[in-house]
Amino acid sequence: SSSSSLDEFDDDTYLTLEDQDYSRARTMVPQPSSRPPWENASSCYACRKLFNPTLLRHHCRLCGRSYCQPHSSWSHKLPHLAYNPDVPERVCSECKHIL
Template sequence: MEYHDDEVGFKPDPVFTNSRPKWVEDSHCHNCHKCKASFTLLNRRHHCRRCGLVFCNRCSSNEAKIPQLNYNFVPVRVCDECYRMVNM
């Protein structure tokens, strides 16, 4: 499944599969998926390791261990919504 900027109703799936998500291509994403801020030289893109979508730093400043995806030892960047789901 591919996600693009125009899919405003997306919510990360609370149920894990044991495979890493397909990352949205940088060229397909010009704005943060959550706050819609434009990406620039100073406002960089960051992929959430859980859902694969692209966010700005402000909307993906959390890190979490995700054992289901083999991120067992080092916390990795996740978006705010995935962080909330991982820490439920």
């Protein structure tokens, strides 16, 4: 019967099989990078002004570079990057010209 075939595996065997499945799945899923590149930026990519409490850091949703507000004040819909197709996202002047 089917219940007897389930009884053939004890808890240790089940955990071992589960661990193997988990290990196999972990090799198939890409590891996340430590931090996005824009988080490490200390200055605007365009004007090189240092970010501070009055000059805030923003990042372009297309290229990922860090910019101050004056150099990232454009927006564009980016549904091809899995953003909401109805909501324009922040982009830099370089990317806006490309789009």
